[in-house]
Amino acid sequence: AAGVIQSPRHLIKEKRETATLKCYPIPRHDTVYWYQQGPGQDPQFLISFYEKMQSDKGSIPDRFSAQQFSDYHSELNMSSLELGDSALYFCASSRIGATNEKLFFGSGTQLSVL
Amino acid sequence: RKEVEQDPGPFNVPEGATVAFNCTYSNSASQSFFWYRQDCRKEPKLLMSVYSSGNEDGRFTAQLNRASQYISLLIRDSKLSDSATYLCVVNGGSSNTGKLIFGQGTTLQVKP
Numbered sequence: 001a002a003g004v005i006q007s008p009r010h011l012i013k014e015k016r017e018t019a020t021l022k023c024y025p026i027p028r029h030d031t032v033y034w035y036q037q038g039p040g041q042d043p044q045f046l047i048s049f050y051e052k053m054q055s056d057k058g059s060i061p062d063r064f065s066a067q068q069f070s071d072y073h074s075e076l077n078m079s080s081l082e083l084g085d086s087a088l089y090f091c092a093s094s095r096i097g098a099t100n101e102k103l104f105f106g107s108g109t110q111l112s113v114l
Numbered sequence: 115r116k117e118v119e120q121d122p123g124p125f126n127v128p129e130g131a132t133v134a135f136n137c138t139y140s141n142s143a144s145q146s147f148f149w150y151r152q153d154c155r156k157e158p159k160l161l162m163s164v165y166s167s168g169n170e171d172g173r174f175t176a177q178l179n180r181a182s183q184y185i186s187l188l189i190r191d192s193k194l195s196d197s198a199t200y201l202c203v204v205n206g207g208s209s210n211t212g213k214l215i216f217g218q219g220t221t222l223q224v225k226p
Contacts, residue, residue: 033213042201042216043158056213090157102148103214105157 002027004106006091012112013081021076021109025093031055032074033103034066035090043090049074050096081113117141120202120217128225131192135220137185137202146205147178149187151198152219158201161187192224 005024013019025032031050035043036059045058049068060066063081068074078085088110092103120137127133139147147164162169164176164185175188185202202217 035216042218045213045215048213058213088155102160102163105159107157110155 004091004093004104006089006106006109008109009107010110010112012114014114015081015083017081017113019078019081019111021078021089021091021111023074023076023091023093023106025072025074025091026104029093029095029104030072031094031096032068032072033092033094034060034074034076035092035105037088037090037108038084039087041087046076078111083113086111086113115140116218117215118202118204118217120220122218122220124221124223126223126225127192129192129194131224132188132190133192133222134189135187135200135202135222137187137217139183139185139202139204139215141204141215142183144204146214147176147185148203148214149174149176149185150201150203150216152201153198158203158216161200189222192222194224194226197222197224 007022033048034046037043046060047066048056052068064078066076088108090105090108092105094103118139149161150158151161152158162171162176164178166178168177173190177186199219199221201219203214
């Protein structure tokens with residue numbers, strides 16, 4: 001079965017650079033979530049989109065923005081990167097309205113800021 | 115105070131042991147509850163949903179106590195392959211939609 005696809009798997013950037021992470025949800029899933037997981041930390045919710053509109057917002061810095069496109073894929077744009085942005089970034093998708101809906105996660109993008 | 119709290123462990127147990135993890139959540143409006151498993155540097159994977167009546171899946175049993183806002187996971191006959199971090203996860207709103215809030219995870223190490 002198709003899963004959530006994230007790209008790239010690994011990304012190395014320098015401070016003050018920008019980065020774009022991509023996420024392709026499971027087919028027919030209409031909601032995308034972005035999570036950030038620092039070393040030894042639990043996943044922290046950043047932002048979510050339902051039907052291409054932002055549906056919820058968590059601890060996402062102002063330097064980050066995200067959107068969901070007409071084909072339901074999502075991109076997380078990160079600017080003025082800081083050392084503390086180094087983390088695993090997970091995208092998850094779900095289908096709103098499914099009974100006791102669950103989130104399915106992609107394999108993540110490991111971002112290293114040097 | 116975190117919205118979802120777990121004992122981080124680690125829990126070191128021998129093969130065949132029974133181990134229990136506990137979790138508390140602060141949002142009484144939460145409607146959906148899950149246990150996810152995460153292996154090192156991998157994505158969280160759904161282990162099981164947690165229902166009010168309690169539910170079992172093989173060696174795994176989950177319980178929910180809404181009055182106490184408490185969730186548990188029991189693993190019987192532990193296997194080496196059960197070694198992982200177990201994340202208690204709660205829906206962050208009053209409906210079945212929306213973001214999931216993760217606990218900090220409980221690390222389990224099963225030893226031969």
